[in-house]
Amino acid sequence: xxxxxxxxxxxxxxxxxxxxxxxxxxxxxxxxxxxxxxxxxxxxxxxxxxxxxxxxxxxxxxxxxxxxxxxxxxxxxxxxxxxxxxxxxxxxxxxxxxxxxxxxxxxxxxxxxxxxxxxxxxxxxxxxxxxxxxxxxxxxxxxxxxxxxxxxxxxxxxxxxxxxxxxxxxxxxxxxxxxxxxxxxxxxxxxxxxxxxxxxxxxxxxxxxxxxxxxxxxxxxxxxxxxxxxxxxxxxxxxxxxxxxxxxxxxxxxxxxxxxxxxxxxxxxxxxxxxxxxxxxxxxxxxxxxxxxxxxxxxxxxxxxxxxxxxxxxxxxxxxxxxxxxxxxxxxxxxxxxxxxxxxxxxxxxxxxxxxxxxxxxxxxxxxxxxxxxxxxxxxxxxxxxxxxxxxxxxxxxxxxxx
Numbered sequence: 001x002x003x004x005x006x007x008x009x010x011x012x013x014x015x016x017x018x019x020x021x022x023x024x025x026x027x028x029x030x031x032x033x034x035x036x037x038x039x040x041x042x043x044x045x046x047x048x049x050x051x052x053x054x055x056x057x058x059x060x061x062x063x064x065x066x067x068x069x070x071x072x073x074x075x076x077x078x079x080x081x082x083x084x085x086x087x088x089x090x091x092x093x094x095x096x097x098x099x100x101x102x103x104x105x106x107x108x109x110x111x112x113x114x115x116x117x118x119x120x121x122x123x124x125x126x127x128x129x130x131x132x133x134x135x136x137x138x139x140x141x142x143x144x145x146x147x148x149x150x151x152x153x154x155x156x157x158x159x160x161x162x163x164x165x166x167x168x169x170x171x172x173x174x175x176x177x178x179x180x181x182x183x184x185x186x187x188x189x190x191x192x193x194x195x196x197x198x199x200x201x202x203x204x205x206x207x208x209x210x211x212x213x214x215x216x217x218x219x220x221x222x223x224x225x226x227x228x229x230x231x232x233x234x235x236x237x238x239x240x241x242x243x244x245x246x247x248x249x250x251x252x253x254x255x256x257x258x259x260x261x262x263x264x265x266x267x268x269x270x271x272x273x274x275x276x277x278x279x280x281x282x283x284x285x286x287x288x289x290x291x292x293x294x295x296x297x298x299x300x301x302x303x304x305x306x307x308x309x310x311x312x313x314x315x316x317x318x319x320x321x322x323x324x325x326x327x328x329x330x331x332x333x334x335x336x337x338x339x340x341x342x343x344x345x346x347x348x349x350x351x352x353x354x355x356x357x358x359x360x361x362x363x364x365x366x367x368x369x370x371x372x373x374x375x376x377x378x379x380x381x382x383x384x385x386x387x388x389x390x391x392x393x394x395x396x397x398x399x400x401x402x403x
Contacts, residue, residue, distance in 0.1 A: 040070040043141030045398035048094070052390050062094025067141030071107065081111040087142030104171075106143040116155040123148050123171065141400060146171045149187065159197035165190040179210060186211040202227040217245025219278065234258045234267075248276030254327075263335040271327040275352075323352025339367025357384045364396075374399045 046064045054061035071085035085107035091099040109122030123146050125136035136143050149167035168187040169178045179188045192206040204225045213219040221242035228235050236256045243249040251274050258267030329346035344362040364377030379394040 037073045038071070040068070040403050041138065041141040041400060042403075043067045043138075043398070043400040045140060045396060048395040050393040056393075056395065064092040064094070064096060065140040066090045067139070069106065069138070069142045073111075079113050081113075082109065083111065084108045085143070089140050089142055104142070106146050118153045119150065121150045124151070126151070126165075126167075159195060161192075161194045163190075163192040179213070200229045213244055216247055216278075219244040221278075232259050242278040244278045247278040250274065250276040250278045258331075265333045267331045269327070269329040269331070271325075271329075273325040273327070275323055275325070323350050325350045336365075336367075339365055341365055354385050354387070355383060356386060358382070369399075372399045372401045 044064075044066045047062060048056045049061045049063070050056045051061065056062075067087065067089045069085055069087040071083065073081060073083035075081045084105065086103065087106040088101070088103040090101045093099050105123070107122075107124055109120050109124045111121075112119045125143050126147050127135060136145050136147070138144065147167050148169045148171065149165060151163065151165040153161065153163045155161050166187050166189055167179060188208055188210045190206065190208045193204070195203045204227075206223045208221050210219040219242070221240065223238070223240045225236065225238035234257070237254070239251070239253045241249065241251045252272065254269060254271035256267055256269040258265065260266075325348050327346065327348040329344065332343045334341045342362070342364050344360070346358075346360045348358045350356055350358075358381065360379070360381045362377060362379045364375055366373070366375050368374065375396065375398045377394075377396045377398075379392075379396070381392045383390050383392075
């Protein structure tokens, strides 16, 4: 797959800020893109679900989807360029009957690069390594959420990456949603910095500010992370804080330690959330009631890794609203001749909400067949509430081909 997206190249040195604590990637020289570059993704997945009511064999409880994304980026000369991407999704039920189809202009932007500064203006994907509060992911091969605004990245200072952004709105299946007050959209302002001048250590800082977040007033958030490698152990610590005028503040901390023993890698993550309803992920507001509705999932997968990985509004270790939560998670991976066996087990205990605890586990096999990244995975979740408990299971088969 050709590496396109000028700005994505420029910010690739920033750490994977949202979601799981991952090792920072080394800062690499910025290579100029080809005069014209094409890329694409073709993906398919099938989910067989089982809950308290439906079994794996119930077609109404199963889901299948295929997605296709095709993009292009071209230099125009004198540092200018443009890019665009088209995405399409086709969904089916458990009996492979058509449920729906959609197509979208998922990206459309202009770029400019001068020296060590890169600028991208327009509709674009935001990588998690740029923003822990508003980012894009790919579901069924296409971007699930694009952002409209401008992003600037600079690497002039030695061992330092600086990024700034102004985001006016985001676009998803619900349409275009303004981030701030609908009558006078002032948008969201972001700053991010990474420093690698200390041996075996990476320091990251991010912040956002919204002059008027719907009817909740001025809103800001701070996020920081430190990573270090000691012998064969990768250590990381992160903390986040958010406050809106009309809402109580939220804060969260998390730490992880990971290591490798031959073909086995393991990582333990511990976290604590004190959720005061101010969101860290700015898109965690209900788009249909953005001006009058209440925020939910206020501490989301931006702080701790998403467990229900294909649902924006459900995250293991982040679904509390107004409560406190303690989380422990263990990730294990083992290399096999043709792929890797991956597993996760996680537990959280909650106070102050209707959910009292969650238990989840995943076991999957990742492998590559003829250039297709394939996954076979089983997921188990048990949620206990003040009124009872529920169990959910899922078997997933998916494949992604990138070109």
